Amino acid sequence: MSAETVEIDDGELIRRSAHDPEQFAALFDRYAKQIHLYAARRIGTQAADDVVAETFLAAFRRRGTYDTSFALARPWLYGIATTLIARHRRQEERLLRALSRTGVDPLPEALADAVTHRVAAQDRERELAGALASMSRGDRDVLLLVAWEDMSYDEVARALDIPVGTVRSRLHRARKKARNVLGDEEL
Amino acid sequence: MSAIKEFRRSTPAMTAEAADAARARLMEAIHQPEKGRERGATAARRLGLRAATSARRLGLRASAPARRLGLRVAVAAALALAAGASVVALRDDRPDMAPVAGVAELGERAARAAENDPTPAPRPTQWLYTKELQITGVEGDADRDQRDTWERWTSVDGKRSAWYQGGKLMFQGGAVMDPAELAEAPVTPAGVIGRIEAAVLDEDRRGPGELDGHVPPATLLMEVSQLITDQWLAPDVRAALFRGLPTIKGITVTRDVPVADGRRGVAFSLADAEARSYLVLDPATFRYLGTNSTRLKDRTYTWADGSKETFKAGTTGQTAQLEARIVDRPGQRP
Numbered sequence: 001m002s003a004e005t006v007e008i009d010d011g012e013l014i015r016r017s018a019h020d021p022e023q024f025a026a027l028f029d030r031y032a033k034q035i036h037l038y039a040a041r042r043i044g045t046q047a048a049d050d051v052v053a054e055t056f057l058a059a060f061r062r063r064g065t066y067d068t069s070f071a072l073a074r075p076w077l078y079g080i081a082t083t084l085i086a087r088h089r090r091q092e093e094r095l096l097r098a099l100s101r102t103g104v105d106p107l108p109e110a111l112a113d114a115v116t117h118r119v120a121a122q123d124r125e126r127e128l129a130g131a132l133a134s135m136s137r138g139d140r141d142v143l144l145l146v147a148w149e150d151m152s153y154d155e156v157a158r159a160l161d162i163p164v165g166t167v168r169s170r171l172h173r174a175r176k177k178a179r180n181v182l183g184d185e186e187l
Numbered sequence: 188m189s190a191i192k193e194f195r196r197s198t199p200a201m202t203a204e205a206a207d208a209a210r211a212r213l214m215e216a217i218h219q220p221e222k223g224r225e226r227g228a229t230a231a232r233r234l235g236l237r238a239a240t241s242a243r244r245l246g247l248r249a250s251a252p253a254r255r256l257g258l259r260v261a262v263a264a265a266l267a268l269a270a271g272a273s274v275v276a277l278r279d280d281r282p283d284m285a286p287v288a289g290v291a292e293l294g295e296r297a298a299r300a301a302e303n304d305p306t307p308a309p310r311p312t313q314w315l316y317t318k319e320l321q322i323t324g325v326e327g328d329a330d331r332d333q334r335d336t337w338e339r340w341t342s343v344d345g346k347r348s349a350w351y352q353g354g355k356l357m358f359q360g361g362a363v364m365d366p367a368e369l370a371e372a373p374v375t376p377a378g379v380i381g382r383i384e385a386a387v388l389d390e391d392r393r394g395p396g397e398l399d400g401h402v403p404p405a406t407l408l409m410e411v412s413q414l415i416t417d418q419w420l421a422p423d424v425r426a427a428l429f430r431g432l433p434t435i436k437g438i439t440v441t442r443d444v445p446v447a448d449g450r451r452g453v454a455f456s457l458a459d460a461e462a463r464s465y466l467v468l469d470p471a472t473f474r475y476l477g478t479n480s481t482r483l484k485d486r487t488y489t490w491a492d493g494s495k496e497t498f499k500a501g502t503t504g505q506t507a508q509l510e511a512r513i514v515d516r517p518g519q520r521p
Contacts (some may be wrong), residue, residue, distance in 0.1 A: 021217040028213055036201035045199055046346065050359065052201065053209035057216050090389065107195060128190055147191040182190050 010073035014066045024063060027073060028056050035081050038149060043088040044095065044107050051088075055081040070158070078149065079159035082141050093133045100130035127181035135174055142167055143174035208357040290440040293453060293468070294376075294433040298426035300473040308421070309513040314340045314349075315419040316521060318510040319477075320447040324503055334447075336509075340517040343419045349517035356518045364410065366418055374423045376431035383410050404436045405464065408457050411435075412466050415475055416508065432466075441465060446477030447507035460484055477507035 008016075010027060017024040032052055039048035058080050059073075066076060085092070099105045103126050132140055141160060145151045153171075157164045309315075321335045340349040345366040349358045364386050369379050384402045387410060391398040398406075411428055414420060420428070432438055432455050441456040444465045453473075454465035464480040482502045512521035 024217060025210070025214060028210055032206060032209060033201050036205070037198060040198045040201075041195040045201075045205075048201070049205040049209065052205070053212045056209065056213045060213060060216050105195065107198060124190060125194065128194055132194075143191065147188045178191060 009071040011066070011068040011071050014063050014073060015068040017060075017063055021060070024060050027059070027077070031074060031077050032056065034149075035077060038078065038144070039081055039085055041107070041148065042085055042144065043092050047088050047091065051081055051084045054084050058084075072155075075151065075155040075159035078145060078151070079161065082145070082160065086137060086141075089137050096129045096133035100126050100133060105129075124182060128178065131177050131181045135177055138162075139170045139174040139177075142170040143178070146171060204356070204358055207355065208359065211352060211355070211357060290433040290438055290455065293440045293455065293473075294430045297429035297468055297473040301425040301429060302422050304422055304425075306513075309343045309419060311344050313343050313513050313515055314517050314519075315343060315417060316340050316510065316512050316514045316519070317417045317508060319416070320507045320509055322447045322505045338520075339417060340514070340519075341417050341419070342517070343513070345418055347517075348417075351518070358517070364414060364418075366414075366420055366424070369414075369424045370421050374421075374427050376427045376434060379424060379427045380407065380411075380431040380434060383407065383414075386410075403459070404438065404457055405459050405462065407435050408432075408438065408455070408464060408466065412464075412478060415466070416478070416506075417511075419513065442470070444479050445505065446479060447505040448477070448509065450476055450507065452476045454479070458483070461486060475508055475511075477505065479503075479505045 010030070013023050013026055035055060036045075036048050036052045039051040042048075043051070055077060059077055062080075066073065070076070095106050099107075105125075132143075135143070138160075142156055145156045145159060146153075151159065153164050153167045156167045160167075162170075317339055319337045321337055323333050338350065342348070343366075345364070347358055349356055351357070364383060368386075369382055384407065387402045387406060388398060388400065411432060415425070415428060435457070437459065438455050438457050441454045443451050444454040444456070444467050445451050446467050451470075452467040453470045454467040456463070456465045458464075461484055462480055462482050464478070466478055467476045468474065469476050480503065482500055485500050510521065514521055
């Protein structure tokens, strides 16, 4: 990667990648790790490995549709990743329910050859897991993009391809559900 | 938001090996126009059967080892007989081969062979190493055959698989079908087939939504072939799969079917409008030999990125299992 590519913004990089596809690899270096963490927190590290790989393959193939006037590709990439995570919805909810029920989080996953200590979750965490499991996927998507990824409403709207008003209403619903179990001071 | 922000904050970061594998897949896609596609993938793609699990789940075009299941399923399932049905002549003159009367008997014999397998059960941390020869071509045009040797490692627990690409060991998450789930008691032929159907339908509901609650026999045969080809399975599970195969609608027995390395065997066979497929067993020991299939009809797929690809009738593929051994580590050869 030349020094230049680390300075130019994502939009310009994607524009250049139309004729110079290698430029696209810089996006992977910028975002793969954070997208992996986001996916792994939802569906586990192994499924996240696949989601990250597929996200960048899909993004590369769709790069011609990217509006390069947007300097940051982050919402676009998170949107693709979130769509891929949706295919693991049952798994995600199963894991959350397990945590809610038993107090033991099946995530993070143990490495095959490592001894993992799993600390029983606090009550609050169990209740939060239960609340997350019971939300609709769309509400959960919005809540986690805002809470974990610090995205603005505009960015979430762009990521999920929904109107900003929908972002607000989903977030409102999701927070209400979380507030029911956590109490007002947490939100 | 603090409680939510903290939730699972300690999740481990992406491993270097996972990052390398994902980046390698991207670089492969980036370089495709220049260097052409990886041969194994080409082979799978030329057969034009969409992978039942991984590739379908991903909805992406086949790209080589990345699509572990895609590749293996497509080759195993799309498979057809290189020279067409006429070559599958019945040849009952081999003295070492007691003729199999019907597909139920084939299932029973294969099941008993699996049950009597003296190989000790591996430890959960071990891996199954498999080496496969793959040939793809076009009926009646042997010069166009492509040959490929494909080595892979699948963890005994089914959760991970690995392969070498450009000298580096790459890893990928596991198959859709969890072997532990198949091994849950009671293990019965109808039960294991039912569990596979349920997994396929579940996958379909989350992904492409093409199946309308019904798993086509060809897809079921693909899934079973895939498990038998490169997943370690407890003997009772393997036996139940073999006893379950004859219960899949349309499956018959065909004798003297060749696999990629020239061996011939007795096969579970299935023909539908799209393809003719064989899962071939040794006629004496009833161990797994390989697969053989032919695409019967042109088929155009529209992939997730909107591009289209057409697979031609007459494309054929054969595989042969050259080795299948338990090893301690991925990347280790017996």
